[in-house]
Amino acid sequence: MKKLLPTSTAGSLPKPSWLAESETLWSPWKLQDQALVDGKKDALCVSLHEQQQAGIDIVSDGEQTRQHFVTTFIEHLNGVDFENRKIVKIRDRYDASVPTVVGPVSRQKPVFVEAAKFLRQQTDQPIKWALPGPMTMIDTLYDDHYKSREKLAWEFAIILNQEAKELEAAGVDIIQFDEPAFNVFFDDVNKWGIACLERAIEGLKCETAVHICYGYGIKANTDWKKTLGNEWRQYEEAFPKLQASNIDIISLECHNSHVPMELLELIRGKKVMVGAIDVATNTIETPEEVANTLREALKYVDADKLYPCTNCGMAPLSREVARGKLKALSDGAAIVRKELSV
């Protein structure tokens, strides 16, 4: 019988201090050339080991091979000029220096496929791989060529589909698209955002997921959260269309957030990765706190479709805190699993 409540993480995990600056998001690499190539592989093994030690069921590379969840992918594409940077407002929230689209975009070569093959060789457990979603990609760029967010998103969807098919062939079990932008641009999400996502997963036989969160625990995000009021109903906007989409799994921020849990009823029937670990605090959840969040989610998600997870990536945390949180997730899921089995 399939294990109930299989645990996983939303994505990134801390990098070892010999590879990148600790507790720093988007830190530059500390190694170069072949040492960097080897260092990333070593870090992937360390990260996998830490997930396994904590008892995580669906494992990932901990995003050890990328600096940024969007730009590392974009760096590998034709048509994007990284020298010619512009300041844009990311997700209507904070300014960032981003590359410029100067011509037709295309994928020169596979981006993460070698790393995914390497991860596949290290474990027989199910593996999940994260890619940026089309809408979040266009939001992390200045477009000087297509002059249309929608047009560029469709181009990225085609490119992501090429990459996703090769990741599937490399043995990835779940391909996840990170779409924090789905929590911001509601009109576009419903007009073309979800359609672009479905283009990105076209023809895939492996499982697919979309991760929609309120962001890493950085100041721009925590300040934004303060403006959202007591009830965060952003998910309500995209859920009806997501429920009707071909996406298999929806990954959400739930623990310590002001998202009313009953919104999950809107995606009944989908598998849900329920964020039961807060990534914006160093306080390690107790297993009982994790279990409480999962029990609450179980009112709206069928037990065979509930995947305990983290709210978002844990890259900015210390390794010790991240390890503690992984263990809490695992132990909390075990409590509820036991309750369900009686």
Ligand SMILES: [Zn+2]
């Ligand atoms: Zn996230």
